[in-house]
Each structure stands twice: as C-alpha cells, then as structure tokens.
Amino acid sequence: MGLGILNDKHLEVRFFRFVLLRAPLSLRLRLSQNVPGTTLFSQDPNAVAESQYAGVELSALKHGKGRNSHIVLVPQPSDDPNDPLNWPRWKKHLTYGVLMYGTVLCGALGPLVAGAQVEMAQIFGVSLQAMSRALGTALVATLGIATLVWAPLATKYGKRPVYLLSTVFMLVGTIVASEAKTYGVLLGSRILQGVGQAVCEFLCGSTINDIYFVHERGWPIALFTIALLNGINVTPPISGQVFAHLGWRWCWRIFYIATILLLVLQIFFLPETTYNRRRVVAPSKATDEKLSDLDKPELDQLESGSSHMHKQKKSFLQEMSLYSGPFDKDRSFLQLAFEPVAALLSPAVLYAVCTYGLYITFLVVIATGSAQVYVGVYSFGAVGVGNTYLAPLVADFLAAALVGPLTDYLARRLSAANGGIFEPEFRLPVMLAFFICSGAGFIGFGLSIRNHLSYWAPIIFAGILNFGITIGCHGVIAYVVECHRHSSDAALGAVIFGKNALSAIFTSFTNIWLAKGVDLAFIEMGILCIGTSLFTVPMWIYGKRVRSLIARKLHIERAAATVVDS
Known part of the structure; x- marks a missing residue:
C-alpha cells in the first residue's frame, strides 16, 4: 500500500518493480x-x-520546431497539409479564439436574466417558482438530453456542422425569448437555447485535442476552464447594467447580436477539425529483433503517410464546406x-x-x-x-x-x-x-x-x-x-x-x-x-x-x- 492507496489484487505487476522496469519489452508485454x-x-x-x-x-518520428525541436510530437501528424495538426499557429489560435468566444457565451446564457426573475414573473403573470423552472430547470434539463444527441453526431459526422447547427438553435431561442409575450413561448425559447448551449461544454475540449499537440495543450485547456466558469460570473455585472437601463428584453437582444457574430466567426474561421489519421511511426529495429511476430506492436510504417504527400491544400472556400464526413463508419x-x-x-x-x-x-x-x-x-x-x-x-x-x-x-x-x-x-x-x-x-x-x-x-x-x-x-x-x-x-x-x-x-x-x-x-x-x-x-x-x-x-x-x- 503506497501512501494509503490500497494495492489491487488482480492487475498488479507480477514482478518486483525494479525487475520489471529493466526487463526486455517482450517480457513486459507478455507478463x-x-x-x-x-x-x-x-x-x-x-x-x-x-x-x-x-x-x-523515437528519433525516426516527427519532432517539434524551434525551441521544441527536441520534443517528439504526440499525436504524430500526417503529411497531409489539411491535417489540423499541420495548420500554421495563427490558424490554430484563431480557431481556438472562436471556441473561447463561444464558450463564454454559453456560460453567460444561464444567468443572463437571473436578476430580472421577479419582474419577469410579474409581467408573465406566473409565480417565481414557475419562472425559475422556465429560466433554469428547462434549460439544464434540455442540456442533459441534448448532450447525448450532439456527442455521437459530432463523432460520426464531424464537429463543424454540430457547432453551426447548435449556434443556430441558440440564436433562434434567444430571438424568440426577446420577443416572448406568453410564458409558454418563453419556456420554449429556453428549451431551444438549451439544445444550442449543450455543445460548447463537451465539444471544445475535444476540438483542442484535434488542433494542438500534447505538449501544447496546457494553457488552452486552462483558459477554456476559465472561460467556462467565468462566462457565468462575468454575466451578472454586465446584464445588471443592461437590465437597469434598457430592460430585460435587451439582455436577450444584445446576446443574440453576440450570437450572430459567433455564427459568422464559426462559418468563416472554424473549419472541420476532426481528422482520421493513420499512426505514422517507424518500428524499432532493435525491438523487431527481440520480439516474435506475436509480440510486435501493431505499428504503421513511416511510409504510410505517403498517401497524403500529394494531397492539395484545401482552399478557403473548400474549408467553409458545411460537411466533410462521415468520420466514424464502424459504429452506429x-x-x-x-x-x-x-x-x-x-x-x-x-x-x-x-x-x-x-x-x-x-x-x-x-x-x-x-x-x-x-x-x-x-x-x-x-x-x-x-x-x-x-x-x-x-x-x-x-x-x-x-x-x-x-x-x-x-x-x-x-x-x-x-x-x-x-x-x-x-x-x-x-x-x-x-x-x-x-x-x-x-x-x-x-x-x-x-x-x-x-x-x-x-x-x-x-x-x-x-x-x-x-x-x-x-x-x-x-x-x-x-x-x-x-x-x-x-x-x-x-x-x-x-x-x-x-x-x-x-x-x-x-x-x-x-x-x-x-x-x-x-x-x-x-x-x-x-x-x-x-x-x-x-x-x-x-x-x-x-x-x-x-x-x-x-x-x-x-x-x-x-x-x-x-
């Protein structure tokens, strides 16, 4: 038991640690x-x-550039210029910036009119509890259900169409909320908003993994966490000012203007980041000599990337295509x-x-x-x-x-x-x-x-x-x-x-x-x-x-x- 953590009785290492770590790879793989x-x-x-x-x-694998030239890239990029891992840094950062803007908006949507609940309940002629159910419960309940739908759609058909369609849902829901005259319409608008909002929370992390190598992901993930949490906290100071001077409907109107901007940015600057690449690695000669055919790891040859070498880089218009899939043909x-x-x-x-x-x-x-x-x-x-x-x-x-x-x-x-x-x-x-x-x-x-x-x-x-x-x-x-x-x-x-x-x-x-x-x-x-x-x-x-x-x-x-x- 190390540091109070109980050892496992089933999948523990069979030999003393110092023996195992110095054993040949074939022995480690087998035992x-x-x-x-x-x-x-x-x-x-x-x-x-x-x-x-x-x-x-590792010396046969692709390495980083400049001050990171000593780092082996994980995952290994292909030779295809359209591989998101091969994008220039400015393009990666621009894509990431669009993601963070959308994350802040998604975080802001929940408490957008929290300070106006009492007045809204009076206007719509419902109890405060009913207004809370419309503004809160309906939204988060829809979030949970929509996540189970959006996630497999993004995996199978790509992230770009999911981002765009979800933003449309969020935009329509916000426009409807800004003009709602009855409680039922307001409730329906929050359901539409929940369908759209569900995407950013789970899909942005996966998109970060699509465009950045492992050694580059630290600060993007940290900033994503800040954007997600502070989208909630930064909203009330802003919406409070809007509510006080313009009224609660303008909270929605300003938000849907911001959402229109998000949709434009996604159309032009958020290309598809899902990419099916083969593992581009070179087998170690020393390992090949030691391992039997049964023990050899299943590795693609370095030349397997050659199929991408003659691919043409997509034009800006081609990258704006709404759909590039399907990407997962093996699972339903x-x-x-x-x-x-x-x-x-x-x-x-x-x-x-x-x-x-x-x-x-x-x-x-x-x-x-x-x-x-x-x-x-x-x-x-x-x-x-x-x-x-x-x-x-x-x-x-x-x-x-x-x-x-x-x-x-x-x-x-x-x-x-x-x-x-x-x-x-x-x-x-x-x-x-x-x-x-x-x-x-x-x-x-x-x-x-x-x-x-x-x-x-x-x-x-x-x-x-x-x-x-x-x-x-x-x-x-x-x-x-x-x-x-x-x-x-x-x-x-x-x-x-x-x-x-x-x-x-x-x-x-x-x-x-x-x-x-x-x-x-x-x-x-x-x-x-x-x-x-x-x-x-x-x-x-x-x-x-x-x-x-x-x-x-x-x-x-x-x-x-x-x-x-x-």
Missing part, C-alpha cells in the same frame, strides 16, 4: 498488465511519446450515444457527478440566491447586484492560475514518495483546499446574512467559495481524465450528463429552497459541499481497486499493457 492510470512519473518532455510509442525508435449512432451512459457505471465518474456536478449546479443557485440577498437585505439595485460578482470573477482567475502548477507540484512530490510511480489519486489532494474554501465560503455567506453583517462580508465569502469551486472542479476533472485515459470523451460526456441532471433537479426547487431562508440555504449548501468532498477519502484509499474494476468488469477502460503504456 505485466497494470491498473489503468498507474504509470511511471517523468519530467522528461518525451515521456508521453515513450509511453505512446513503446518499442519505437446508437452505439456512440450509449458510451456516455455506460460510463456512468464507473465509480470515478459517479464521484465526479456528485462533486463537480454539484459544485457547478450551486453556481446557478448562487446567482439566484445572492441576487435576492443583495436586493432584499442590502437594498442594492440591479447595477449593485451585478457588481458584486466581480469578487467571484477575480477569485476564479486567481484559482485557475494557481491550481495547475499546484496539482503538478503535488503529483511530482507524491510520485517521488511513491517510488517514481504516479497514481491518478495524486490529483485529489487539492480537494482539501475545496473542503476548506467551499465550507467557509458558503457557511460564512449564510451566517453573514443571518447576523446582518456589512455587505462586504457576503461579497468576500462569495469570492472564497468560488475560489474553492474552481480548484475542486479542476481536481475532479483531472482525476477522471487520468482514470479514463483511453475513454476520456465518454467519461466526460457522462459527467456532463450527470451534472445537468443534478442541475435540473436543484433548479426545479431553488426558489422554494431559498424561500425558507437564503441564509439557511447557503449554510446547507456548505454542508453538502463538505459532505461530498469527503467522498475523496474512500476514492483515495480504494481508487486503484476501482480503476481495476473499471477495466476488468465494466470494460469501460482497458488495462494498460505495461506500467509505462497506461
């Missing part, structure tokens, strides 16, 4: 099968390549749609749903509850309510800047203490910061209201709880990805589906919950965050056995061939 996620820890920039291309002469739509559902059986995914899903859900509850507090208790206007979200905004940026280096540092130190072996559970210690910050933030917010403290108290506590949520979300998602390295798309799709299901449940009775006392609701949210974060303890202890179970019984993630190749 060692390790728990998914368990791997050698290395700060070598080519450690990923050594794992990905075990038994291959139903098979692809079932993968995220099957991944819900993974204990690691269920842990993420109960933690990450709950934390993101609470961000929506915070938007509603804090607005009621600042208006009812502190007599803030719409502008004042919007300005209070600046503290969470700053806290999110600070947490996002710290959590990446912190998790890497902890992984490095814990792996060293574990004999150089990395376990995915080493991503979880940051949950201690969440445990402290979320508990203190939520409970402190509630107590500051109950005791009628200065408005600065809830503002500061709101910043603390958002700091904790950002760190907690990063730690949980990193853990899921490490546990499901070969099925991360399905696992993350399952997490998002579970998160949206939780959000639909909570938003359906948010106003009833808050009506019993906003102070009590925030204290209860703090207790729930503390309670769910304690799930981290059994995940730490039994996580390795859980990953073994995933590979052996659930068949969601395959067992690693070697410690290195996991």
Whole structure:
C-alpha cells in the first residue's frame, strides 16, 4: 500500500518493480498488465511519446520546431497539409479564439436574466417558482438530453456542422425569448437555447485535442476552464447594467447580436477539425529483433503517410464546406450515444457527478440566491447586484492560475514518495483546499446574512467559495481524465450528463429552497459541499481497486499493457 492507496489484487505487476522496469519489452508485454492510470512519473518532455510509442525508435518520428525541436510530437501528424495538426499557429489560435468566444457565451446564457426573475414573473403573470423552472430547470434539463444527441453526431459526422447547427438553435431561442409575450413561448425559447448551449461544454475540449499537440495543450485547456466558469460570473455585472437601463428584453437582444457574430466567426474561421489519421511511426529495429511476430506492436510504417504527400491544400472556400464526413463508419449512432451512459457505471465518474456536478449546479443557485440577498437585505439595485460578482470573477482567475502548477507540484512530490510511480489519486489532494474554501465560503455567506453583517462580508465569502469551486472542479476533472485515459470523451460526456441532471433537479426547487431562508440555504449548501468532498477519502484509499474494476468488469477502460503504456 503506497501512501494509503490500497494495492489491487488482480492487475498488479507480477514482478518486483525494479525487475520489471529493466526487463526486455517482450517480457513486459507478455507478463505485466497494470491498473489503468498507474504509470511511471517523468519530467522528461518525451515521456508521453515513450509511453505512446513503446518499442519505437523515437528519433525516426516527427519532432517539434524551434525551441521544441527536441520534443517528439504526440499525436504524430500526417503529411497531409489539411491535417489540423499541420495548420500554421495563427490558424490554430484563431480557431481556438472562436471556441473561447463561444464558450463564454454559453456560460453567460444561464444567468443572463437571473436578476430580472421577479419582474419577469410579474409581467408573465406566473409565480417565481414557475419562472425559475422556465429560466433554469428547462434549460439544464434540455442540456442533459441534448448532450447525448450532439456527442455521437459530432463523432460520426464531424464537429463543424454540430457547432453551426447548435449556434443556430441558440440564436433562434434567444430571438424568440426577446420577443416572448406568453410564458409558454418563453419556456420554449429556453428549451431551444438549451439544445444550442449543450455543445460548447463537451465539444471544445475535444476540438483542442484535434488542433494542438500534447505538449501544447496546457494553457488552452486552462483558459477554456476559465472561460467556462467565468462566462457565468462575468454575466451578472454586465446584464445588471443592461437590465437597469434598457430592460430585460435587451439582455436577450444584445446576446443574440453576440450570437450572430459567433455564427459568422464559426462559418468563416472554424473549419472541420476532426481528422482520421493513420499512426505514422517507424518500428524499432532493435525491438523487431527481440520480439516474435506475436509480440510486435501493431505499428504503421513511416511510409504510410505517403498517401497524403500529394494531397492539395484545401482552399478557403473548400474549408467553409458545411460537411466533410462521415468520420466514424464502424459504429452506429446508437452505439456512440450509449458510451456516455455506460460510463456512468464507473465509480470515478459517479464521484465526479456528485462533486463537480454539484459544485457547478450551486453556481446557478448562487446567482439566484445572492441576487435576492443583495436586493432584499442590502437594498442594492440591479447595477449593485451585478457588481458584486466581480469578487467571484477575480477569485476564479486567481484559482485557475494557481491550481495547475499546484496539482503538478503535488503529483511530482507524491510520485517521488511513491517510488517514481504516479497514481491518478495524486490529483485529489487539492480537494482539501475545496473542503476548506467551499465550507467557509458558503457557511460564512449564510451566517453573514443571518447576523446582518456589512455587505462586504457576503461579497468576500462569495469570492472564497468560488475560489474553492474552481480548484475542486479542476481536481475532479483531472482525476477522471487520468482514470479514463483511453475513454476520456465518454467519461466526460457522462459527467456532463450527470451534472445537468443534478442541475435540473436543484433548479426545479431553488426558489422554494431559498424561500425558507437564503441564509439557511447557503449554510446547507456548505454542508453538502463538505459532505461530498469527503467522498475523496474512500476514492483515495480504494481508487486503484476501482480503476481495476473499471477495466476488468465494466470494460469501460482497458488495462494498460505495461506500467509505462497506461
């Protein structure tokens, strides 16, 4: 048992670690099968390549350029100039910029008119609970269902048509909402918006993997996380100003103008990024001599990329084609749609749903509850309510800047203490910061209201709880990805589906919950965050056995061939 993590009894390495690591590759391939996620820890920039291309002469593979000329590229690009990995950097960054703009808009759509719920309920002649169901529950329930449809469509037919069609849904829904005269029309508009909004949350991460090499993905993924979370927090200060001076309908109108701009950008500057490439690798002669035919890895020759050498680069007009698929001809739509559902059986995914899903859900509850507090208790206007979200905004940026280096540092130190072996559970210690910050933030917010403290108290506590949520979300998602390295798309799709299901449940009775006392609701949210974060303890202890179970019984993630190749 290393550092409190129980060893697995089924997929553990058969020999002493020092013997195994020095054994010939053929012996390792034949005799060692390790728990998914368990791997050698290395700060070598080519450690990923050594794992990905075990038994291959790395010098024969394609390397980066300039200061990265010593890094073996993972994945290996083809010789086709249309391969997104071969795009010039300016084109990759432009595509990424369009993605981030769309992510911010998708995050903003949820709380866009949260501060106007009371007035809208009066205008449409419905209760506040009914308005909350239209603006919140209908949206997130649609998000969960739409994710199960969009994900297989993007895999089978490509990402570009899915991005464009989803933006059209979001645009139409927003236009309808801006002109809605009845409650039913408003409800329908939010359903349309949910269908469109569902795409960015799960598809952007996959698109980043399409256009960037592994060693380039750090900052794009970090900025994507910031864009997703801060799309929620940056909206109320802006929409509060619009609501106060122009009215709530103009919140929708300005948003659909922004959505029209997004659609234009996607049409011209978001080409298809899905690309089916063969593995372009060269077999190691030394490995060939040692391995029998049965032991040889299935590797394509370097010359396999020659079929792309004479391909012409697509023109700008050709890249604007709406459809370039299909890309997955082996699996049916139903098979692809079932993968995220099957991944819900993974204990690691269920842990993420109960933690990450709950934390993101609470961000929506915070938007509603804090607005009621600042208006009812502190007599803030719409502008004042919007300005209070600046503290969470700053806290999110600070947490996002710290959590990446912190998790890497902890992984490095814990792996060293574990004999150089990395376990995915080493991503979880940051949950201690969440445990402290979320508990203190939520409970402190509630107590500051109950005791009628200065408005600065809830503002500061709101910043603390958002700091904790950002760190907690990063730690949980990193853990899921490490546990499901070969099925991360399905696992993350399952997490998002579970998160949206939780959000639909909570938003359906948010106003009833808050009506019993906003102070009590925030204290209860703090207790729930503390309670769910304690799930981290059994995940730490039994996580390795859980990953073994995933590979052996659930068949969601395959067992690693070697410690290195996991």
